Amino acid sequence: xxxxxxxxxxxxxxxxxxxxxxxxxxxxxxxxxxxxxxxxxxxxxxxxxxxxxxxxxxxxxxxxxxxxxxxxxxxxxxxxxxxxxxxxxxxxxxxxxxxxxxxxxxxxxxxxxxxxxxxxxxxxxxxxxxxxxxxxxxxxxxxxxxxxxxxxxxxxxxxxxxxxxxxxxxxxxxxxxxxxxxxxxxxxxxxxxxxxxxxxxxxxxxxxxxxxxxxxxxxxxxxxxxxxxxxxxxxxxxxxxxxxxxxxxxxxxxxxxxxx
Numbered sequence: 216x217x218x219x220x221x222x223x224x225x226x227x228x229x230x231x232x233x234x235x236x237x238x239x240x241x242x243x244x245x246x247x248x249x250x251x252x253x254x255x256x257x258x259x260x261x262x263x264x265x266x267x268x269x270x271x272x273x274x275x276x277x278x279x280x281x282x283x284x285x286x287x288x289x290x291x292x293x294x295x296x297x298x299x300x301x302x303x304x305x306x307x308x309x310x311x312x313x314x315x316x317x318x319x320x321x322x323x324x325x326x327x328x329x330x331x332x333x334x335x336x337x338x339x340x341x342x343x344x345x346x347x348x349x350x351x352x353x354x355x356x357x358x359x360x361x362x363x364x365x366x367x368x369x370x371x372x373x374x375x376x377x378x379x380x381x382x383x384x385x386x387x388x389x390x391x392x393x394x395x396x397x398x399x400x401x402x403x404x405x406x407x408x409x410x411x412x413x414x415x416x417x418x419x420x421x422x423x424x425x426x427x428x429x430x431x432x433x434x435x436x437x438x439x440x441x442x443x444x445x446x447x448x449x450x451x452x453x454x455x456x457x458x459x460x461x462x463x464x465x466x467x468x469x470x471x472x473x474x475x
Contacts, residue, residue, distance in 0.1 A: 225265030292340030292423035317443035327371035336422030357436035379422030
């Protein structure tokens with residue numbers, strides 16, 4: 216009798232075949248997951264695992280015949296926590312977020328990538344995983360492998376600490392582009408405060424992913440394409456979006472090819 220598919224991701228361990236992947240690339244956007252699986256040179260789509268709930272998942276093969284899972288985590292820590300829990304249940308032991316972000320540091324420009332070595336974790340979902348003081352740290356080996364891949368591909372990269380927050384507007388101190396210009400006092404000036412703490416960027420999932428990796432016992436890493444330069448503007452630079460995302464995807468795939 217075939218085991219039931221896991222409730223949210225829509226597939227089970229047996230759906231991954233006789234030589235299942237141990238690594239997954241996680242994308243918040245289902246379209247990015249589809250793009251990697253169906254349109255990226257060097258990636259062969261073996262099977263669409265699920266399109267359930269917009270959490271599109273694909274089993275692919277890389278150029279060296281290595282199997283890889285491409286999975287959609289959704290936006291934010293709560294959605295990611297569900298997907299990561301179920302991916303762990305089907306045997307995934309390396310999870311790499313391939314996302315987007317807004318730069319905080321003055322020296323980071325749109326079109327480059329940020330590789331997170333750790334996260335300042337201001338996320339409610341993560342508090343259900345581990346205490347506030349529990350470190351949100353990336354796996355050092357996967358992180359170094361991402362840096363080496365970026366160097367090899369000559370893609371502009373930055374390595375450092377990421378601020379993972381729950382909201383795109385208020386939590387990232389967006390008041391000009393938001394429907395709500397009235398920020399809580401504790402959020403007024405927080406971007407400059409983080410800049411002084413040498414935090415590189417804002418995003419919305421890495422902190423929860425890193426805490427889960429520590430508690431569950433898997434390896435996690437994060438690379439984000441820079442779509443907004445928060446030193447100059449709150450807005451995403453749409454004209455540079457595709458270039459930046461393709462850079463992050465290529466770095467992640469180059470790293471995945473070389474993992475044992």
